[in-house]
Amino acid sequence: MNIQKLLADRTRKMSVNTIREILKVVSQPGMVSLAGGIPAPESFPIDILKILTQKVLEKYGPSALQYDPTEGFSPLREALPGYLAAKRGIQAKPKDILIASGSQGVLDAAGKIFISRNDPIAVEAPTYLGALQAFDPYEPRYVTLVSDAYGLVPESLEEVLAREPIKFIYLVPTFQNPTGRTIPLERRRHIADIIQIHDALLIEDDPYGDLRYSGQALPVIKTLAPEHVIYVSTLSKVFAPGLRIGYYLAPKKIRDWLVMVKQGVDLHTSTFNQALAAEYIQGGYLEQHLPHIIELYKPRKDAMLGALQRYFPEGFTWSKPEGGMFVWVEGPENYDMQELYHRCVQQNVAFVPGKFFYSDPEVGNHTMRLNFTMADEATIDGAVKKLAEIIAAPHV
Ligand SMILES: Cc1ncc(COP(=O)(O)O)c(C=O)c1O
Missing domain, CATH: 3.90.1150.10 (Aspartate Aminotransferase, domain 1)
Structure with missing residues (x-):
């Protein structure tokens, strides 16, 4: 054939x-x-997982094995705000948090929602290969932003937004994959100002924020321009990537579209794995x-x-x-x-x-x-x- x-x-x-x-x-x-x-x-955390598995079966029984809402398993959505407030300075309610099958799933959903053929989207150079792979099938036109040793140069973003009808900007501001670079606080503030002034949308991909070995944690850009950022993170690097648990916070007007897309793709993320994640956070095991x-x-x-x-x-x-x-x-x-x-x-x-x-x-x-x-x-x-x-x- x-x-x-x-x-x-x-x-x-x-x-x-x-x-x-x-x-x-x-x-x-x-x-x-x-x-x-x-x-x-x-x-x-293999030993912890043994405890969690037992706990999940006892606490949730069949409902951990049942279909569940696309938005996410309620106990996990309830467990995340405390963690996000402590670790990221993000103030969120459970209903603001949506669960995804890894952060990768959110990148694909964003591509599906925003990109028509030849639409310009702005990316760092270099950037996360998996993001390019998620966006490629939607046939965007990539506009590259200038980066230096401190990550994205804000003036470059300003210049691009003034010149191009950018659909969204994709950034990994903290310990970027592939460079390990972190955008310093001053630049984060500047980027937040720029996206607000230009009424632009930023996808802030933050899988590595918890893996800090020295220095001070920096505020995520989501906290500096909440209505202009889809914040995406994951438990892949702090729990287990094979469980495929990611989560995101999106401006209200975008949230429903992201949920609708996910509904068509996989109905929802594994209920059982979300229950494990809920207990991992709630029970203090992540900490x-x-x-x-x-x-x-x-x-x-x-x-x-x-x-x-x-x-x-x-x-x-x-x-x-x-x-x-x-x-x-x-x-x-x-x-x-x-x-x-x-x-x-x-x-x-x-x-x-x-x-x-x-x-x-x-x-x-x-x-x-x-x-x-x-x-x-x-x-x-x-x-x-x-x-x-x-x-x-x-x-x-
Ligand atoms: C920048 C970045 N975003 C997203 C992902 C995908 O993570 P997940 O396992 O949550 O899909 C990775 C994985 O390496 C990554 O480096």
């Missing part, structure tokens, strides 16, 4: 997630990989477990930054995140990071070439993303040293 002639135009725009393809290659035996972007399996995750990742991040400092040659620079899961390395201008990637994989050490995180395929080939959550300190040190040796090795 000729499937090609059956495909919708937008389906042709879909691409396999390049990183997933890379991860297949680099998960071969013997490979030391700094390519992954996932939580360490040892960060999962108890989060320090263990931070204790696991902080030395790994320090090991990576120390190793880069020790081994990497002149001409290479890198981000120095205070949290999250990633460090971003920039080589000299015109450095061919894809060529380096192939040499490294042959020698059993891997990273993700940074070019895949740009909406413009012509830029970013001198960059790489390194992940520090998936290997212990000694392995990270050895891997960064090996990368540096391969960079220094003569090649044709």
